[in-house]
Amino acid sequence: MTEAYPSDPSGLTRSTLTRLLRTMDPVAEVDTFSVVGGQFFGNGENKVSTAGRAEVEIQRVGRPSRKMVVKLCRPDVPLQPLYRNEVAFYRYIRPSLDLEIPMVFGADFDEESGTFGLILEDLRDRGAQFPNATTPVSREQLRSLLDILARLHAHFWQNPDLLGRLSVIQSHTEGELFEFFMAPDSVPALVRSEIAAEQFKRELVEWIGTDEAVLYDAVRRVQLHQATLPFTLCHGDCHIGNTYLLPGERGGLLDWQLAARGCWAHDVSYVIITALSISERRNQEKELIRYYLEQLSRHGVVQPPTMEEAWHEYRLAANWCLYIGWLTTPKTHYGVEITACNVIRLCAAVADLGSVSLASGLPPPPPFAW
Known part of the structure; x- marks a missing residue:
């Protein structure tokens, strides 16, 4: 024993x-x-x-x-x-x-x-600070985080090890982690409960003109679509609260419980949307995506996505960030302010980017099979 x-x-x-x-x-x-x-x-x-x-x-x-x-x-x-x-x-x-x-x-x-x-x-021994959606993040700090993601993604870009000796890290479309988050009676049940119990979540979801069932369907469609794209190792839960900032405008990545084989946009959309205020995100997101693509190329990806392709996938990926990322999270975990700030930023992004309607044009997912 x-x-x-x-x-x-x-x-x-x-x-x-x-x-x-x-x-x-x-x-x-x-x-x-x-x-x-x-x-x-x-x-x-x-x-x-x-x-x-x-x-x-x-x-x-x-x-x-x-x-x-x-x-x-x-x-x-x-x-x-x-x-x-x-x-x-x-x-x-x-x-x-x-x-x-x-x-x-x-x-x-x-x-x-x-x-x-x-x-x-x-990490405090190295002077680390731990940001969240209520604390400011500078342009250089966010670019540092995007550079780390580009280096991570480039290292594992279409890397066969993720299908072989490192296949212990599962994909976004199969395995126990996928079932944990997408089986209707698992995390989606928690989302339904949170929307029913928390008026601010319910009204924000209503404000962007959708509901839990439509968001769930959007996430399933996006996951199946992005599984057809070049794969890499994703951090998987890359909101700004799972990062740290070191002296000299340098950043790092924490909390790897959701690491998965998937699409680069899954990480990039989440960190940009949660790190920036709504107005900052609207003004900077395209420039930041271009910066990420430049770093992806610099770190060895021969054919990175074009800006047009990247913008499309970034918009789609925002669905997961809202649905799984923060509609699941009870306010007792991080407090009311951090929780509400994340949900507000993500709802605004999904509305601005037309993420739900964009996902509706993708092929429908099959019925969930255990």
Whole structure:
């Protein structure tokens, strides 16, 4: 019988942390540790949604003491597909990437208990700040994030490893992660519940002239369409709150639970729309897409999308960003202001870009099959 990972930092032990560290360093051993803080589930002020974070000072045998962050599973909601997926990213993909992504010291998913643990560097040691939809992001900071995405996407552009040895990272159209988000009785049921319960979500969806069923259909159509385009490794959940900013206008990418094989536009649309105010986005989005395409070419993609093709896919991708990205999210996770700001920005973008009507011209999806 294996040892389950705790959902609360009070359950951390030397043996648990040693077990986690040894997934990346077979001889690692924890001498002493102390929990010095963290972000956990509660009243919406801790800005956590799918995993808690314990801030831990760890003294490894023969190593200097170091502050680390331990990600822990939720105690109340079964999110095993997300935990399994993030562990796969940090175990099999992160070690080979020379990108601004947190350094990983340990990553494990325990199949028997359905629990997981991740040990990551504490980014605050490098002066990191953590933006969200209510904080300003400069043009240079956003371009830095787009450059990281271009480097990531270029590295995995039509890369056969994603169909072979790295196929543990699933696509947007099949597998347990797809079923988790798109099976009608799973996340779509949560969207329906949120729209029914939260008047601001209900009225914003009404304001853009649509409803949950139409948005669901739009997302399914877009996913099937974009699965026919050149594939790459997507961050998968690239809203501005899953990024960090370092001194010198540099940025990085956090929280890889939704990493997937998919279309580049999935990431680019989400970070642009959530990072900028409505007026900033309207003024800058085309220039930012051009910048991303230039970087994609610079980092080795021989035939990147044309601007016309990119604009089309960017507009389509906005459907997922609204429907799955933030209509699902209860305000208790991030607080009212961050939640409302994201939903407002995404509704405005979907309306401005004609995303729903554009998706309606795509072939209809087949009935969902389990």
